[in-house]
Amino acid sequence: MNMHMRAIMGCIILGISLMISACGGNTSAPTARGSVVFEIGSDGDTLTFKPNALNVSAGQQVTIVVKDNSSSLQHNWVLIRGGANVAQKIATAGLTAGADKNYLLNDPANIIANSPLLSAGQTADVTFTAPEAGTYIFICTVPVHFPQMQGVLTVSEH
Ligand SMILES: [Cu+2]
The missing domain is CATH 2.60.40.420 (Cupredoxins -  blue copper proteins)
Incomplete structure (x- = not known):
């Protein structure tokens, strides 16, 4: 894997973890109501x-x-x-x-x-x-x- 590929993989992993944390925030909303x-x-x-x-x-x-x-x-x-x-x-x-x-x-x-x-x-x-x-x-x-x-x-x- 060259440096360019590693940078792309890093971006994908960061993107997925951001999506997971966003979903976690949504699931707590009904309780707040x-x-x-x-x-x-x-x-x-x-x-x-x-x-x-x-x-x-x-x-x-x-x-x-x-x-x-x-x-x-x-x-x-x-x-x-x-x-x-x-x-x-x-x-x-x-x-x-x-x-x-x-x-x-x-x-x-x-x-x-x-x-x-x-x-x-x-x-x-x-x-x-x-x-x-x-x-x-x-x-x-x-x-x-x-x-x-x-x-x-x-x-x-x-
Ligand atoms: Cu009545």
Whole structure:
């Protein structure tokens, strides 16, 4: 191997080690995003979520502890991919689905996460990975609760 070849080999080895260290940096990124827990509930007997605005980072593992704080109403919590038109569509489909199906039709393209149907005093955990940056509407699909009962999850770049 002449001097010229050794110089080329040296460059290749240096290049590979730089690539390996760059990959190592990337694998630690998901851990840095971490996880977050929020509590959200109906505001007493009103058709309101409290809080009705949440902020997370893209890729974060999010757990929403959903509580029905009413004295007699049923509620659910449904996070939607899409705008007001999609929310309206899912709420309307929920009327058809009925209480046995949590007032939801299966629609994984438009429903990111949802709680089960809760009765007064019940609580449920909903865990999901925060989607790409943007704003996402969450609603309750129990009849007549939408459009009043809704809020916004804002996802920022991590
Ligand atoms: Cu409700």
